[in-house]
Amino acid sequence: MNSRFGKIQYSWYFISCIVWVLIMSAQWISFVKPIWYEETSVLVLDILIAAAAAEVVLPFRRWLKWGVKIAAVVLIHYWVLQNFNVLASDGPLLPVGIIRFISQVEPYIWFSLPAWGLFELAIRLSDYRGFILLFTGMNILAFAILDSFTSYYLWPQVAWTVFAGLSWLVCFHFRKYQMKYPQGWRHLRLYPFRVVTNIVIIFCCILLLGISMPEVSPLLTDPYSAWQNIQGNKYEKQDEPESKPQDSASGYSRDDSKLGGGFNFDFSTVMTVTSPKRTYWRGETRSFYTGTGWLSPSNPDDQRYKFGQNIGVNEPGSELGRKVKTERVEQTFVMAGKRTYPVLFGAYSISKINLLKEEERQKGPDAVWNWRDEFMAWNGFGLTQKHDGYPTTYKVVSQMPIIPLEELSKASYDSLYQGANLAKYTQLNAEFPDRVKQLAKKVTAEGKTPYEKMVLLQDYLKVNFNYTNTPDLSLKKHDDLVEGFLFDIKEGYCDYFSTSMVVMARSIGIPARWVKGFSSGHQNFEGPEHMNREPEGPYTVTNADAHSWAEVYFGEDYGWVTFEATPGFDLPLNVSQDKPAMAPVKPEVSTPVKKTPEPASKQEDSSSYIGWLAAALGTAIVIAAGYLAWKYRNALYYTLLRLRKGRELTSGEKIITETNRWLGHIRKWGFGREAHETLREVITRWKQDAPMLESSFNELLAQFEKAKYSPEQVNDQDWRKIQSMLQDITRTIKKIYS
Structure with missing residues (x-):
């Protein structure tokens, strides 16, 4: 094997093999990125890139090249884990530092070294057609099984793997042709564009054929369904109701008129929030239930808002309770992308917003304050230009209500709502199913006050229904979203739970509204000694943290109070310190958990490291490209001359x-x-x-x-x-x- 491998080193075929193996490896890294720690993904990717660069660029003998590789692997482990604050840098280097490094790096080498070894094995067996077919086939089969029997959507990874495998086989064919027929290979090089064009046409035909193939029901039953049938649990798939497509991604929705369906988690960062309080980052509210989703008619009383001015949170028209004290909380939002949103986010209840960038303030942005539902609608500025308008950095001042739970839990229905006009927040569609109302009455029967009834309703939804981002829609038999969830599907995600909480509360005469925005996100703690306190952040908020919840109105005395009915989510209420809380506050766990808080990592360090790494890799690529261009300058010159003449x-x-x-x-x-x-x-x-x-x-x-x-x-x-x-x-x- 070594002699055969030695013949292909530094050839065009060897370099192409490295490229195809890297592409396949990248698909696995993209798959495990939401599962692994961030430093693990960075570590594996860096090692593979370094190993590939060493094989292509370094003109050393094999033993010397392996020495450079091993040194690079050790340094990459040190740099990556140091920048993610996994390694402790105090103490002498010898011998304490070496011993500490070995002990702290040990959990990571079980991921990095096998990935490196598999990469080295793949490129060294690249001169065997059977290995290429086996390697590509195993990758495709693994992705197909994971896509079919888990909640992951992996067809992009399958497509890239198929492309890399086909390209690898094409290169292998030309390599064999070059070795067997050198004269014919020289003649073939006279027509590079014709050869490349034919290859591209064949690839496009294969991909178009795969895309355009009609969906066919499986001929074989998967093992789980076969086992269920043996147990007597017959499963017959019904026509899937029209709903949100299963291949949509998580994120802040624009249209809530038709909720339901399923989605895939998108863990890309939306924003970072610096705040002394952990809370939900509120966006919009919806008040009109259609049976399939929510609408929000425009409010004629909406007011134009001038940034920097105060919003009177305790003035007439404000929905904060008269008996509720407030706590001033400042939050700073830094948007990670260039997407424009219809609102500015903030903790309840917003009292002031400032844009922090001078150039954004000078453009004269336009915002509208919906004082009745208390959210800041964003009209933006300069929207004729792409990505122009939404602020990149802004500060929100909120007056967060401090709920007197003991007092609220004793307040009767008449004392809360006597003489109040509740029509807007008790609205239900004309075809609202009566059995949902009867279920709400049954669940809340033991509650003596509106607050007690809402706690019973919240706990019922959390305990009796399961969270999943891919509910089985084939089980749904009823058109109403809530009825189908409660009696048919019995599983779902936040939109199902929050909508059910709101409409069930309305069905027994308690005003409620539906709210959407983002949950808190996750923090990067500074060390084990800080695990029991709540730092100011920043909180990293991703598209996977997009969330919806319920707010219940307890009259002019107490205003709106948040309720969280979705399993796995717990928003701590801001309650009076001298009063007992409803239940012990648990740390928020989003479903599924992307990763536990990193033991000692700052997002700024991670971002700066990633930026440094990108710059270093870019510089290395430029240097390597310059070196290769200089080394093969004669061949490059004659290649360009041949292209200009159109012949060899x-x-x-x-x-x-x-x-x-x-x-x-x-x-x-x-x-x-x-x-x-x-x-x-x-x-x-x-x-x-x-x-x-x-x-x-x-x-x-x-x-x-x-x-x-x-x-x-x-x-x-x-x-x-x-x-x-x-x-x-x-x-x-x-x-x-x-």
């Missing part, structure tokens, strides 16, 4: 071209040529000035005139001989005249 140059043309290039190169040592002089004339003159080069000059002249004037055919051997001769003459001239 003959050996005679290469001799003439190379000689003319050489004549221009040696001018700097005093070997100039006048415009009227032929090569014979100038060499006759040079032999007088440099008699020690007379034999070399004579041989060069003979080969040049043979290529240009003689009918005798020159070949590639003559061309290579001229190249070597010109290099020898140049070295001699440099030695004598430099």
